[in-house]
Amino acid sequence: MTTNTLQGKALVTGASSGIGATYARQLAAKGLDLVLVARDQARLDTLAQTLAADFGVAVEVVKADLTQAAELQALEQRLLTDSSISVLINNAGMTVEGGYVDADPARVEAMIQLNVLAPTRLSMAAAKAMAARGQGAIVNLASVVALIPEQFAGAYGATKAFVLGLTQSLATELADKGVRVQGVLPGLTRTEIFERSGHDLAALPPEWVMEVEDMVAAAIKGFEMGEGLTLPSLPDMADFAAYDKARLAMGPRLSLSNPAPRYR
Template sequence: MTTIPSVLITGASTGIGAAYAERFARRGHDLVLVARDTARMEALAARLHQENGVAIDIIQADLTQPAELATVETRLRDDARIGILVNNAGTAIGGSFIEQSTDDVARLVALNTTALLRLASAIAPRLAAAGEGAIINIGSVVGLAPEFGMTVYGATKAFVLFLSQGLSLELAPKGVYVQAV
């Protein structure tokens, strides 16, 4: 990319997502922040714009909702300025497997795996065609340690790790960097 690529970050209103936004903004990247909490994203965007002078777009989206997920997918497919995806949105639920409601577990899987997969799938072909770019997927050590007792959460994070490793093998020769954190 001849210009500094924009970065789309999911789960960008707090925590790891906000930290990635701060670091990329300091390096001069324009940002697209995606999260459910518009007020937090607006506050973060205002601060980062003031401190770093970067342009920041906000997309309010619940990535477990198909229509809202589709909006973000479309942005990743169509906005050639976006050269980096940080797949950070995720959730965990407490309790043992038999204590968790099936609906809660299904929402966790939708966010931690399905949304992550769909967003990577939306941007990967464009990045591969350009011969450059990056996909950063946020995993967890829990994906490697079932003894921590977070069965479904850990399974989703194991998926993130395996997917990231496979995508790296497939996309690295095409100039696309894939990382699991």
């Protein structure tokens, strides 16, 4: 049976900083046990000790570089076999310096592995295990740039559009299997992602930037409200509903046996 309550044990990727660390803290405050995943073991250990002390929850640390096939596969196996994991927060992500013309192709490849391949493999594993149990929750961190890739240079926006599409089709597939799927589309959120990639958040208008605690609290509230997609900044969800309705209304006319008259 699907539930609007996050409960049990959550595996959070990218838990050493920013949105992931904040999810960890806010979920611990709700009494969830945690598995914290990232590369920086020292930061994860410190966070785990703090959360266990502050909230009395069990916190495990898994050091993993999700761009490395063997480490991603190990985590995937964990999701397939550990029936105590009831929530997956697919959060680890990065952006890169530059656009399509001047970015380092190796960095773009790493970004695609982290932002696209890792959430795909992990959500597939979680979906399989959770559907078999008839319960669970998968939360995928996309971004508003999935909707407006023109406003962020390079392939980052395309990786987030992928996460949005993955989330929408996964939610459809799991709709009757007791597993909740939520996509979160934050706008600019104050975290380390900008300095990690040479972007200067301070150069942007402060009214465009949300504090990370507010963003995560809104995302969790959206889950509890039963939302499939949560846009923490968007004042009126009717705007998104209108966009989505127009998109879906095209459906019956998008694949037809004849080319459209304008192409004849």
